[in-house]
Amino acid sequence: MSQTATTSPVQAEGKKKLHKVAGPLLLWGIGVGAVISGDYYGWNAGLGLTGYWGYLIAIAIMGLLYAGLSTVIGELSAAVPHAGGAYAYVRTALGRVWGYLAGVSVLLEFVFAPVAVALTVGAYVQVLFPDVPILVSAAVLYIGSTVVHLLGAGNSMKIEFVFTAVAVIGLIVFMVIGAPKMSLDNLNAYSGGAILPNGIGGLWATLPLAAWFFFAIESLPMAAEETKNPAKDIPKALVMAFLTLAVVGIGTLTVAAGVGGSDFPGAAAPLTVALSNVVGSQTWIVPVIASFSLAALVASFHAIVIAYSRQTFALSRAGYLPAWLSKLNKHHAPIGSLVVPGVVGFVFVVLGATILPDAIPVLVTLSVLVAAVSYMLMMAAALVLRKKRPELHRPYKARGGRVTMWIALILAGVLIPAALVSFPLAFVIAAITVAAFMAYYFAVGRKRVGNYTAEEELALTDHALTEEA
Template structure:
């Protein structure tokens, strides 16, 4: 390599500026769980409105199965395709450029809209706590998005160290709440047997359970974001499967505890419409300490999620620029902080604009739809991956068991979720499908001619079987 080029205080080793490999499994955990955990503080409970408290529990486990499949599939593929962009890089190597372009857009929209939802939630939570007339959420939204963008701009290590701490505090608050209400004794604080009875457990029958899938996604939405760190972890083959699977186990435990406490303290009619189920649970215990702890934890969970989303959306956008799917201007890496700084800055005003004008429900639906489209792709992707490069032909950091069962389960559950979304937000589903179709035409007929076709396939793999 060439000698170091020194400019001011920044030293560039060699003639290339790349993202830094500084992360370990704990950072991967912090990224995945950080993005998701806000779903326990708000979001999942709307499934109770769709189908009752028992439906919220049923989808907790069934959607848990969907995401366990996602985590297993993702761990196998990404431990092999270790590049920023995560599922985008996977799609590029395994399916093809048009699929990759769409997957990258799914990622950017899913994470940017989730970031917007987090910022709105944080602003609304502070306004609700303050109870001051004339106080609006705009300043809190702006501070959330700008401060976190700044943190991401300054470096990935500090960003995910902060995420680890605030995610851990939010998680521990759920554990503290759980053990504070004597979960082993019904009747003292918890009244599950009175609130969930055979008469009201499934008020809309099994169609209510199907409809609940739409918001059941919130228990785990975003765990697949761990793959965006692939180019910045020290050992992708070890850290990514370990961090992702540990994150999924953590979330399954958190989801079960959250449902149990909330369903035992609130009737399903209220649980299904409140924006703050865990904070409300803290209030209902009668303990000011728990109430304030859950208020702070709600804010921290929203912050951690928005922080991870900025990280992931910027990496997906950066990867599109690096392969010239978008102008290569977006692929710049900061020579000192080693972050995709132009992508971070480009997405910042977009997030702010949506946060100021969009409604929370619309932003959440946009995010969920993009996420489910991505999961559908993953079920097809793993089938093609195993067919083109069977076990033994390339090195895998992790091999998921029971193939093709997880892929089939994932695909079927995605179809059920699409149906559930169609029941609640049919027009948005159709509008988004039309949007992705039109943008695909633009990519195919206009943008793809700018792509250096040979350069985009970077993995040193043998030829796929059948080619």
């Protein structure tokens, strides 16, 4: 092999590859784990907005959105199996600028979402250990998760699977205990028996809360380059994860609402309140549910760290962000992509714990807003690729084809104004942050981004090396 071949920039990029360690089970742990904390907190306010029956409609609408997303992302990830996820799909279909916007939207989604999770972890730790400050718990969570990820994807994914399994078991235990005490009267109590007690407006405002039962499942394809057989395993894991989340989400909502409680919609720890209505104020309830809740929160946080680090890594490797962010350590973990977003996230934890009012719902709304932008761009990319790249190898095809893509695109668009009903501050923060990223791109990034994605160059390099061998 010639010296030129061994030192070319494209082959140099080949060193920035992630290890393939994941199969469908570990991927399921990421997909479910990223979302599972949403069953333990945050969603219950919707019962006060639209009642139980209206909430079921809201879950059905958001379930349709995320079912569509899951099957379409399955097609995209099988055809474009790279760590960039949304960025890689959208850039392949729509070009550099739109790809960058999709990547930035996903990055912001996964930087802000774990801030809300970290604040909630701090609150639950105080339930068990009242003297531990929220910021201390959050700092331990950020540092601990980052260190585990720096030790390599294999170990971090196995730990993620364990926490996810514990969290799912916790929900099953909750449903088994609560189900015998359910009643139709309790389900009707939140709405006076009406389907939509507050009309379309109440249903509209509940949509972002219903999305919380599925939100962040799209983090799963971020592990594409670390998947042994992405063309088969990612679509399979996405379907498995969606079905799991749909079952436990509807079950949790139904059992919690079915055991009653007028204070339930405003409860910070809804499952604890619900169980209290079943077994009374026995001392075991709070620590048991708090422990399961912590497992769910850690699972979500840990999975989302995978997502933001891989998105940062992909954008850096492509030239959109500084090159040092995609530097790998000896365990093939992206150092800067793990540390920098973590530091930024913790700054917002400090702001949320000290001066930002309504920090958690604002952060949740902000995450949903930018996520919806990435959803629309991914669906547009899928439609364009179906039309302009029919020859593209698609080992897995989305169920429902273009119809599913259009439905998911429209529902994602509906989610944006719905998320703005109660917390317009989220839109202000999102607009300022996205504008800053776009300004960086036009000032610096576009000069470094080539005509081909780094992933495409790596594929060409692999092909060339195979041919030479």
